[in-house]
Amino acid sequence: QVQLMESGGGSVQAGGDLKVSCAVRGLIYSYYYLGWFRQAPGKQREAVALIASDDDTIYSESVKGRFTIPRDKAENILYLQMNSRKPEDTAMYYCAADAPSTMALIQALNRPDEPNFWGQGTQVTVSS
Secondary structure, eight states, X not given: OOEEEEEOOEEEETTOOEEEEEEEEOOOOSSOEEEEEEXXXXXXXXXXXEEETTOOEEEOTTTTTTEEOOEETTTTEEEEEXXXXXXXXXXXXXXXXXXXXXXXXXXXXXOTTOOSEEOOOEEEXXXX
């Protein structure tokens, strides 16, 4: 059983930076992907940034160039570094894992409901 727990959400002014974290436990599979997803009120869930077990990464067009998904394998922590925040980045952010999985990241990016393990979410608010 994979367990995920997010932390570090909060409020930030537009243009500011924020990093959220996800503690990952029980990820024993050789092939999987981890990722950050978000859902704003009244909108569908969106995949934001994904990282595969081979450390390949992919980003949605809405965050490409602003967000990164670094990972500390030794500490089993996944991060989402959010720079140049915009008000439209306001959402509940979820850490998720799809394991075991060999799905290509380009395919996974378009299937935001695919992961089988989810964290409880952390709210991120960007004010203008």
